Amino acid sequence: MLAVDKDTFQVEVLEAEDFVLVDYWNDGCEPCKALLPDIEEIAAKYEGKVKFTKLNTTGARRLAISQKVLGLPTISLYKNGLKIDEVTKDDATRAKIEAMIEKHVS
């Protein structure tokens, strides 16, 4: 997974072609940490089809809010720089993240 920050988000996510997934997380978010291994496994499964990135929202608060992300964990799917789908909080589970990807990528 590619770690992005407020400087690289524009290029790696908003100007990227095709599918990009963003895992919004931060250090205080224990549910985010518990979810990360699942996302890494999903990333391996969709290698070549979806670019997996993660953004630590600490230090990128304004960027996250501009993406209408004000709660963690949030997993968003972008296509050609536009957010097309998202799961957050209790819906951010392995099964629901995979279902979201399957719905758009196939």
Added chain:
Amino acid sequence: MENLYDVVIIGGGPGGLSAGLYAARARLKTLIVEKAKVGGQIVITHEVANYPGSIPNATGPSLIARMLEQMKSFGAELTKDNIIDVDLTGKVKVIKGEQGKYHAKTVIIATGAVPKLIGCPGEVELIGKGVSYCATCDADFFTDLEVFVVGGGDSAVEEAVYLTKFARKVTIVHRREKLRAAKSIQEKAFKNPKIELLWNTVVEEIRGDGVVQSVVFKNTQTGEINEHFADEEDGTFGIFVFVGFDPKGDLFKGKVTMDEAGYIITNEDMKINIPGVFAAGDIRVKSLRQVVTAAGDGAIAAIQAERYIEHEFTE
């Protein structure tokens, strides 16, 4: 039989981990199944000041990390799986997860509780968009913004104090004119200059396009309605909800005896209506839902499971 355990514990919060510790120390083959984050609700709590021996500066995650290490050192296994069905009626119980199937001589239900929703229009749609039930997860987004905390119990007031480290102003919205929180917690709140209190007030609706932009309050005494809008420069504000808990017992509905709210009824030995099945922690009917009482439940359940196995499975 494949995957036959002496004890399968469903849920990895303080109740489940304590049961795991006692079961493993009794040399029972023990498995804890946790679907998401080990530790349950306590790992999203920034401070645990009331667990005996946990001061100073104990956090939920640090306490749980020590519990987990201790439990594993005695040989209990932990697996990550989401349980989707259980058959508790046979002598050997069957627990079906998304990842695998587990068999057990005894089962300890320690699935816990989840934060209750306000139940007003707009709330669910704006979760993660300004509505939150987890201050440690989301406080950071509200740095220098305004925040409302709904509720008047320990969690509400504790988290309101925590949120003052981030937000420029925190307003506690409570439906009564007196807080329920412990006096020591109230004192901290009352002397914090960033905290204001809005008494006799309930949230009627939360509004916003993509993010929270306004909230509608109702005064329970006068019936007066008042809509609060986000400061124009801010564009949004936070609403943190701590109005109680709901049991996480859907899996067991119709299978085990529950009260009207859905909490599992046990006796003082943590036994439920099915032999060989026990419940521990927040999921059971009890008067105080805390780490310390969950840990006590877990210990009792594990020891009772050991006795049950000795009695039922020894030839």
